[in-house]
Amino acid sequence: MNPIRANQVAPIIQGRIFSGEGESSLNGVSIDSRTVQAGQAFFAIAGENFDGHDYAAAAIEKGASCIVVEREIDLPADCPVPVIQVDNCITALARFAAWYRQQLAAKVIAITGSVGKTTTRNILYQILSRFFKCRQAPKSFNNHIGVPLTLLSAEKEDEILFLELGSNHPGEIPYLAQIASPDIAVITHITHAHLEGFGTIENIIKEKSSIAQGLSAEGILMINGDTPELVDHVRTTYGVDMITVGTSRQCDIVGTDLKTFGPHGSLVIEGRTVSVPLAGKANLLNVLFAWGVCREFIPLSDFIEAVEFLQPYERRLVPVSIGPLVVLDDCYNANPASMDNALCCLRSIAKESGRRSVFVAGCMAELGHESVPLHEKLGRNATCQEVQVLLCAGPFSKQIVQGAQKTAKYPLESQAFENTDQLCDNLHKWVHPDDIILVKGSRSASLEKAVQRLRVLFGNQ
Numbered sequence: 166m167n168p169i170r171a172n173q174v175a176p177i178i179q180g181r182i183f184s185g186e187g188e189s190s191l192n193g194v195s196i197d198s199r200t201v202q203a204g205q206a207f208f209a210i211a212g213e214n215f216d217g218h219d220y221a222a223a224a225i226e227k228g229a230s231c232i233v234v235e236r237e238i239d240l241p242a243d244c245p246v247p248v249i250q251v252d253n254c255i256t257a258l259a260r261f262a263a264w265y266r267q268q269l270a271a272k273v274i275a276i277t278g279s280v281g282k283t284t285t286r287n288i289l290y291q292i293l294s295r296f297f298k299c300r301q302a303p304k305s306f307n308n309h310i311g312v313p314l315t316l317l318s319a320e321k322e323d324e325i326l327f328l329e330l331g332s333n334h335p336g337e338i339p340y341l342a343q344i345a346s347p348d349i350a351v352i353t354h355i356t357h358a359h360l361e362g363f364g365t366i367e368n369i370i371k372e373k374s375s376i377a378q379g380l381s382a383e384g385i386l387m388i389n390g391d392t393p394e395l396v397d398h399v400r401t402t403y404g405v406d407m408i409t410v411g412t413s414r415q416c417d418i419v420g421t422d423l424k425t426f427g428p429h430g431s432l433v434i435e436g437r438t439v440s441v442p443l444a445g446k447a448n449l450l451n452v453l454f455a456w457g458v459c460r461e462f463i464p465l466s467d468f469i470e471a472v473e474f475l476q477p478y479e480r481r482l483v484p485v486s487i488g489p490l491v492v493l494d495d496c497y498n499a500n501p502a503s504m505d506n507a508l509c510c511l512r513s514i515a516k517e518s519g520r521r522s523v524f525v526a527g528c529m530a531e532l533g534h535e536s537v538p539l540h541e542k543l544g545r546n547a548t549c550q551e552v553q554v555l556l557c558a559g560p561f562s563k564q565i566v567q568g569a570q571k572t573a574k575y576p577l578e579s580q581a582f583e584n585t586d587q588l589c590d591n592l593h594k595w596v597h598p599d600d601i602i603l604v605k606g607s608r609s610a611s612l613e614k615a616v617q618r619l620r621v622l623f624g625n626q
Contacts, residue, residue: 166265167321168192171231171247174206177264178249178257180233184240185247191230194258194317196310203228209235210254210310217254233257255309262313263344269316271300271323274458275345277330277338277376278353278389279369280503281451282307285353286327287478288455292471296463297324307331312341325462330376333531334362338372342379349461350376352388353454355395356502361533370398377403387457390416410457411450418460420453425510427517428484439469444482444493444514447506480613482507484514487616488623489598491520495605496612499529501539504605505546511603512550520601524552525592525615527585527606528559537564544568548577554595555579558588559610585611589618598623 172187195201198220207224209217251257302315307329330341390409409416422433428444477483480497515522540561557565562581582588
């Protein structure tokens, strides 16, 4: 970020300098004393398992040029580093980010939705960074801390900034959107996710569409036109420009002839075939949304050429060869829609390759009162996609297996395990060389352990 003095920052974040030299300059922010860099302001955020106030002195030793705190801290009386006291460090960080966003010349693209946020953001970054100076967070920094940090990492030379807005309770999206003030806001897809916090699909629609509350003066809202309830809600609630994206003819931006074959696929946009080197139908829709944004910056011919060079994002339906196995590593997260997409991909690749299909399933978190029926449905969907071996771990693993066993019209091998460690210890009994294996579950399932165990079992074969 552009250098700014501590005595200029204090009023922006509604704080007061109570020690140190206010003329000191800062050129960035950090909330981690272990990685703070010289010249950065250290915000002493208190979390569940740590309190940044305990590490303020360490941040100064690393070269922090300013400390933001909620309470007094012990520092030498002659310490020249300015200390700004605020009511709440997280709120102060948000205020600073909202102010800084208004100083940026870069176009801000903010993406939300139940699924596809991170992948669409990554696709956009890969494409548009070929033509512009772009910036995005290194990970899914999509909450009340991550979004401000991403904004504050922007430099004056940046031309496009990509943000991801996540939410698992009402009120989070409008808060983040008002900080980000996006020039283009995208709602990728609405589905059963975080029902524990939202309760109903209708509440999810209200939450995700509230991204419109933060749009810049001439901002554009781009939404999934294949979800009529979303379209109707946005149309009746927000008086903003709206572009619909989807496969329905009534959409403003339409994708047709969606085809998947193995780890690749294609779709037709404006009469042109777009070859997509990513697995699963969902990635074709992610690319379609990416075009909705990219058409504001580049011609379709440049977009099509750039798509050919796309690389999959880590642990999101990435085909990995482990000895004789093919593993679809999709263990970053899961909800019903992303599970269905991954299972369709598994079936497609298994049929194409003639391999036996194995589904290593972790449970889907935060589904609230819908947890039992949705996990039973997952089991039914697994048999609809002709999964031959079903291995499940977690609190609803029995429901997945029960759903599968009730509907399987073929010999199905299945087993429910209490937890992921138990599943890993039994993988050698179920997995054969040359299998194709889908590994997918919510973050709480920690299914990366299963991928690692497969590397140990088959990596040297």
